[in-house]
Structure formats: structure tokens, C-alpha cells
Amino acid sequence: MKRVTLKAVVDKDLCVGCRICEKVCPVYAISVVDRKATVQDDKKCRGCANCADRCPRYAIKMVERDDPFDVGVDVSKVDYSKIRALCEKAHVNPEQVLCYCVGVRAEEAAAALLMGATTPEEVSSMTGMRTGCTIECIQPLLRLVEAAGNELHPNPNGWQWYGVTTTAWDFPQEVKEKYNSRGFYFDEDRELLDRIVKQGAEKEGD
Amino acid sequence: MDNKLMHPPIMPIAAKPSQYGIDPALVKKRVAEMPGMVSVRLQELFPDLPEVIYPGPEGALDRLYELAKEELRKVDMSMIKPDQSVNVLASHHGFTLLGGQPYAILLKAIRDIVIEKTGCKNVRLRAGVGMRFRETEEYIKRYGLDEYYEGKAKGVAPIDEGIPIETEIGTLYGIKAIYDADWIIHAHHTDVREVHFHRQIDKAVKPFSMSYARIESRSTYHQNLGPRAANFTARAIFESKFVQSKFAFGAFLSVGPHGVIGVDADNDLYAINDRATFIGCQLYGKVMTLFGKIDECIAVLDFPCPVPYVFSAGVIYANFVGANADLYDMEGTPLPPYTWYTEAFYNKQGKPFLKQTPPLNPAIKMCVHNYAWTGYPSAFFSEHIPTVVVGAEQAKMFDTEPMNLKYMDHAVIAKTTEQAMEFAYNVTGTDKVIIFDGAMGGLNCSESLAKLLIEKAPAVSELVEKELMPKWFRQRGVDMSVLERLKG
Ligand code: SF4
Ligand code: SF4
Numbered sequence: 119m120k121r122v123t124l125k126a127v128v129d130k131d132l133c134v135g136c137r138i139c140e141k142v143c144p145v146y147a148i149s150v151v152d153r154k155a156t157v158q159d160d161k162k163c164r165g166c167a168n169c170a171d172r173c174p175r176y177a178i179k180m181v182e183r184d185d186p187f188d189v190g191v192d193v194s195k196v197d198y199s200k201i202r203a204l205c206e207k208a209h210v211n212p213e214q215v216l217c218y219c220v221g222v223r224a225e226e227a228a229a230a231l232l233m234g235a236t237t238p239e240e241v242s243s244m245t246g247m248r249t250g251c252t253i254e255c256i257q258p259l260l261r262l263v264e265a266a267g268n269e270l271h272p273n274p275n276g277w278q279w280y281g282v283t284t285t286a287w288d289f290p291q292e293v294k295e296k297y298n299s300r301g302f303y304f305d306e307d308r309e310l311l312d313r314i315v316k317q318g319a320e321k322e323g324d
Numbered sequence: 325m326d327n328k329l330m331h332p333p334i335m336p337i338a339a340k341p342s343q344y345g346i347d348p349a350l351v352k353k354r355v356a357e358m359p360g361m362v363s364v365r366l367q368e369l370f371p372d373l374p375e376v377i378y379p380g381p382e383g384a385l386d387r388l389y390e391l392a393k394e395e396l397r398k399v400d401m402s403m404i405k406p407d408q409s410v411n412v413l414a415s416h417h418g419f420t421l422l423g424g425q426p427y428a429i430l431l432k433a434i435r436d437i438v439i440e441k442t443g444c445k446n447v448r449l450r451a452g453v454g455m456r457f458r459e460t461e462e463y464i465k466r467y468g469l470d471e472y473y474e475g476k477a478k479g480v481a482p483i484d485e486g487i488p489i490e491t492e493i494g495t496l497y498g499i500k501a502i503y504d505a506d507w508i509i510h511a512h513h514t515d516v517r518e519v520h521f522h523r524q525i526d527k528a529v530k531p532f533s534m535s536y537a538r539i540e541s542r543s544t545y546h547q548n549l550g551p552r553a554a555n556f557t558a559r560a561i562f563e564s565k566f567v568q569s570k571f572a573f574g575a576f577l578s579v580g581p582h583g584v585i586g587v588d589a590d591n592d593l594y595a596i597n598d599r600a601t602f603i604g605c606q607l608y609g610k611v612m613t614l615f616g617k618i619d620e621c622i623a624v625l626d627f628p629c630p631v632p633y634v635f636s637a638g639v640i641y642a643n644f645v646g647a648n649a650d651l652y653d654m655e656g657t658p659l660p661p662y663t664w665y666t667e668a669f670y671n672k673q674g675k676p677f678l679k680q681t682p683p684l685n686p687a688i689k690m691c692v693h694n695y696a697w698t699g700y701p702s703a704f705f706s707e708h709i710p711t712v713v714v715g716a717e718q719a720k721m722f723d724t725e726p727m728n729l730k731y732m733d734h735a736v737i738a739k740t741t742e743q744a745m746e747f748a749y750n751v752t753g754t755d756k757v758i759i760f761d762g763a764m765g766g767l768n769c770s771e772s773l774a775k776l777l778i779e780k781a782p783a784v785s786e787l788v789e790k791e792l793m794p795k796w797f798r799q800r801g802v803d804m805s806v807l808e809r810l811k812g
């Protein structure tokens with residue numbers, strides 16, 4: 119859940135239509151129309167400031183909304199056993215925080231997917247996930263989207279994300295063996311992550 | 325001040341204009357100026373710390389520039405041809421060390437010696453960031469690097485256009501502009517900074533998975549591999565054929581918690597890494613272990629950096645909140661009190677999933693946030709440590725920043741620094757204060773805390789040398805004889 123308090127506002131006199139803002143927006147709220155960046159429906163903007171912070175012309179300002187609003191998915195509307203099953207498939211605990219900035223937990227992202235989201239952008243739009251730093255939660259987000267049965271198609275014209283990467287669960291054995299003695303605790307960490315995934319499962323089953 | 329190891333406070337690092345912090349004019353008072361504050365010098369607490377070049381007498385920065393050139397001249401640069409291009413890769417952290425000038429000087433010296441030795445003039449600066457995408461743009465201007473690099477200097481961010489990099493563990497992603505030259509030079513430093521994340525494993529290599537990397541790689545580090553396997557992401561990228569085909573050499577500012585010790589430039593990054601591991605474990609390890617002995621205190625944030633990165637004696641606040649555990653101990657501390665994995669593993673009731681998760685440092689009775697920046701998700705700190713923020717403007721800034729929307733949900737506001745400190749003294753009942761204000765060469769604190777640090781330092785020094793370091797090195801597969809060689 120996120121309270122959206124900011125919005126991006128473009129100074130069209132400064133904009134040169136380079137499209138960088140369009141390529142970095144995690145929810146596709148900004149695009150270039152007639153050579154000028156435009157936020158067509160400012161209710162779509164989740165206030166992450168990516169566009170403002172990458173615009174080479176400093177043409178975008180983040181301003182405080184006079185109509186702040188909440189986005190979020192009500193987890194209680196979805197069968198929790200389905201949420202847990204989806205989270206386990208993606209190797210996360212439903213209650214684990216995935217997005218440190220906004221505070222979105224895995225269960226909310228999973229609920230968004232079970233309620234019909236099919237892309238990372240839709241999950242971000244519905245929950246606010248990945249609209250803070252926009253960096254650190256991309257992998258578990260992609261993992262969840264895929265675990266929910268969706269194919270991942272990076273935007274060929276954007277830089278939003280490129281693809282999933284290796285995890286503790288598919289890490290090559292020969293690489294572990296090669297580097298184990300250098301202070302990396304690969305198997306021990308995987309065991310720790312597996313314990314986290316299972317926490318609380320018995321309680322729900324009671 | 326009845327102890328000869330206590331001195332008047334050291335001038336804190338000045339507030340700086342930035343889009344991430346309040347207007348410096350609003351920082352009316354520094355806590356180090358307040359009654360009862362003193363400083364201790366690290367070289368007096370730990371007499372075996374090596375001599376520093378900076379801070380030093382007038383001309384110290386000029387001498388550093390000369391030393392950097394001398395060290396760089398010894399490095400093999402024959403692979404760089406006059407008609408080729410070179411990217412000097414920098415990271416934001418360097419500019420937060422000791423006022424930022426020493427790192428900027430290293431970056432200038434690298435350009436000068438590359439041109440001198442190779443005749444190559446197409447030398448560009450690419451400066452990566454953490455989560456504040458404009459941060460290095462600000463530094464490039466502040467330290468005149470845009471002019472020095474003749475307009476060929478730019479800040480790069482992890483959401484910029486990427487390129488795939490094939491590694492031993494599959495495809496990872498780098499920032500395209502980092503690698504858009506024939507050669508790259510890795511310009512970094514030995515400051516330990518986020519020990520909770522990298523655990524002093526391959527620290528010298530880390531930027532390849534952070535400030536030079538795209539979001540996919542950074543998220544692999546922080547979400548996919550686990551708290552003690554995370555930094556392998558950096559090694560995987562650095563050892564890829566692609567990066568190896570471009571890597572010319574590393575040039576590091578050797579810094580300890582007390583200042584700049586020297587410059588370390590080498591074609592072999594792992595040789596630099598071994599030396600950095602030694603500095604990280606021995607020099608910083610002593611200060612961290614000493615901080616772990618503090619029984620109770622008020623922690624003051626008073627430095628132009630995001631909340632977790634404010635410094636005291638070379639230790640960042642994010643490590644002080646974990647000082648109740650040994651962050652270097654890979655087996656005894658599988659999950660530090662603070663790291664993103666730990667933060668993720670707290671349930672909806674605010675309790676850790678695993679009972680054995682250590683709490684945030686219980687010695688911190690209150691945090692007085694006099695001056696620190698936004699630009700890093702910091703709500704976890706205010707959620708778990710009573711926090712008082714000075715000034716409504718600062719509170720408002722946090723309240724409207726995309727990464728900190730919940731920081732003020734848990735913190736209270738005081739109108740002035742004096743009121744904040746009075747509140748903290750009254751509520752906590754302790755008069756021990758540690759100030760994270762970047763004081764160079766030592767640290768500012770209350771007299772009572774100085775007394776504790778002075779008393780405990782000799783035993784801590786012995787503990788680190790005799791017991792902890794051999795264990796830390798063994799866990800990292802580093803032979804203790806390396807240490808002897810390095811000392812020699
Ligand atoms: S990034 Fe800036 S200049 Fe480029 S299209 Fe967007 S608003 Fe215009
Ligand atoms: S969601 Fe972020 S990138 Fe997109 S328009 Fe809003 S502020 Fe800009």
C-alpha cells in the first residue's frame with residue numbers, strides 16, 4: 119500500500135522530447151506526445167521521481183499533490199492459501215517485505231497477480247511496489263509475475279527491466295564449489311532463505 | 325576534561341547544498357558545539373594505526389596528489405593506445421570520505437597520468453550512484469571534475485540503459501555508459517562502509533554489482549542470493565570475459581577510519597582486495613568492535629548524507645545499529661541486526677521471522693536526527709529506534725520523499741537541536757552521546773562516552789589482533805601470512 123503524495127509535472131519549454139523519462143517510468147505514466155513529455159492522466163503517476171531524476175534537461179519537477187490518494191490491494195479479498203502457494207513458488211514468504219521503500223510485502227504483490235495483474239508494471243501500479251528507489255525489488259517482482267504463470271516481455275523501447283537473474287535455488291553447483299572457500303556461504307544462505315519461506319505456514323494450516 | 329586523551333570537539337563536516345538535504349542555512353546548530361562534548365583521536369585510542377597523509381598540515385592535499393601520481397606511474401598502462409578511449413569509473417561513496425577532496429584528487433591524478441603515460445586523451449569520468457540518481461552530478465560540479473575532464477564527466481544511474489553481461493552464474497546487467505570505452509579504470513577506496521552488506525568479502529570488487537550495475541544485478545545481490553552469498557554478484561560480473569577484456573587497473577584511495585593512508589594502484593584487483601581486507605578487518609574492525617562495547621547512548625546524526633551513511637570514526641550509522649553483533653563473523657552472525665535481508669524478514673507484527681535474529685543495537689536508547697539526508701529507505705531505523713528529528717522542514721522533506729514516506733510515521737519532531745538533546749537526555753537517562761558528524765581523525769562524543777572508549781580501547785585492540793582477526797581471515801580463506809607480508 120502506498121500513499122501517493124507527489125506527481126511529476128513537465129515544463130514543456132525545457133523538454134526536448136528525448137524520451138528518457140518514458141524509458142524509466144515503472145508504470146508507463148509518462149510518454150512523449152508531439153515531441154513533448156506528457157503525463158496524460160496524472161492519477162497514473164506513482165510519484166517515484168525516476169523521470170525527474172534522469173531528465174537531462176531538468177524539465178520535470180516533483181510537486182506535492184493537492185489530491186493525495188492511496189493505492190493498494192486488499193489481501194483479505196484473496197484466498198490466502200493461493201497467496202502462500204504463489205509466494206512459495208517464487209521462494210518468498212508472504213509476509214516478507216519486498217519493497218523496502220514503500221513497505222509492500224510479498225502477499226500484496228501476490229494478491230495483485232491473483233486479482234488479474236499480469237506484468238510488473240501492473241503490480242507496481244496497483245500496490246505502489248517498486249515506486250520508491252525502483253531498484254532493489256525488481257527481481258522478486260519478476261519472479262512472482264513469472265510464478266503466477268505470466269511470460270516476461272521486457273519493453274524493447276524502454277529500460278524498465280531486462281530480465282530475471284540467478285537465485286540461490288538455481289545457482290550452479292560447480293561455481294559454489296569453486297568459491298566456497300572464499301567466504302561465500304552459498305548453501306548456508308539458501309538454507310536460511312528456505313527457512314524464511316516456510317515461516318508461518320503451519321500456523322495458517324491449523 | 326580530566327583525561328589527556330580527551331580533546332575539544334573536532335569541527336564537523338559542514339552541511340552541504342543538495343537536492344537530498346535541507347538548505348544548509350536551516351542547520352542552525354551542530355551537536356558537537358554543545359556543552360559537554362569532547363573528541364577522542366583514533367591514533368591515541370589505537371596507537372598502532374598507521375600514519376595518515378590527510379587530514380594533515382597545510383599542503384596535505386597537494387602531497388596526496390603527488391603521491392597518487394607517483395603510485396599511478398608504477399602501474400602498467402601499456403594496453404591503452406593513444407587513439408583509444410578510457411572510462412575512469414567512480415562511485416558516490418568516495419566523495420563522502422573526509423570531505424570529498426581526497427577522492428576528487430585521486431580522480432584528477434588518474435586522468436593526468438593516463439594522458440602522461442599513454443598519450444590517450446579520450447579519458448572520461450563515469451560516476452555511479454547508489455539510490456540518489458543525481459548525487460554524483462552534484463559532486464562532479466562541486467569538485468570541478470567536469471572542467472578537469474574537459475566536459476567528459478557524467479553521473480550514471482542503475483536505471484540508465486543497460487547491457488547484458490554473460491557470467492559464470494548466467495546473464496547479469498551493467499550500465500551501458502560504464503562500459504562504452506575501450507578500457508575501464510576502477511577508481512575506488514578501502515573505506516569499509518556497508519559491512520552489513522558485503523561482510524568484507526571482495527569489498528574492492530563490489531561496485532561492479534552496485535554503482536556500475538543495473539537494477540537487475542543490484543536486486544540479485546540484495547534479494548536473490550542471501551546475506552552471505554550476495555557479494556558474489558560482484559565477482560561474477562568482474563570476472564566475466566566482457567569486463568576482463570576492458571579492465572586496465574584499479575586505483576584506490578587507501579583510507580582508514582582516521583584518514584588517508586596512501587594510494588594503492590595495481591593491475592591485479594584481487595591484490596588490492598587482499599590489502600583492503602586487511603585494512604577493513606584490522607583498522608575498521610577495531611573501531612567497530614569498540615563501538616560494540618558501548619552499553620548505552622544517544623546516537624546523533626549530523627552529516628550531509630542519508631541516515632544510514634553518516635559517519636563516526638569511519639563507521640557508518642547502519643553499522644552502529646548492528647554493532648551488538650560481530651559483522652565480520654560469517655558463522656556467528658549469519659543475519660546481521662540490520663541488512664536488507666533482515667529488514668525483509670520482519671513479519672506484519674514487526675517481529676523477526678526467526679527468533680535468533682539479533683535486534684537493532686539495544687545500546688542506542690534514542691537517535692537524534694539533527695541533520696541527515698533522504699535518498700535511502702530509512703523507516704526501518706525509526707521504526708525500531710526512538711527517533712527525534714530536528715525541524716519541521718527536515719521532517720517534511722522525509723515525509724514527501726519516495727523512499728521515506730514512512731520514516732516520520734515513527735519519529736517525533738523537535739523545533740531546535742537544543743530541545744531535541746534535552747528531550748533525549750530526559751527520556752533515556754543517559755549522558756553518553758556519540759555523534760555521527762564525520763569529524764576527521766577521531767570522533768566527537770560526550771565526556772562520559774569518551775571515558776568508556778578510552779578505557780576499553782586497549783583490550784579491544786588485543787582482542788581483534790589475537791582472536792578475531794585470525795578467525796575473520798580464516799573464514800575468508802585468507803592466509804594470515806598475507807598480513808605479515810603486507811605489514812612488511
Ligand atoms: S526526459 Fe526530459 S527532455 Fe527528455 S522527453 Fe522527458 S521531459 Fe523531455
Ligand atoms: S511514476 Fe515515476 S517515472 Fe512515472 S511519471 Fe510518475 S514520477 Fe515519473
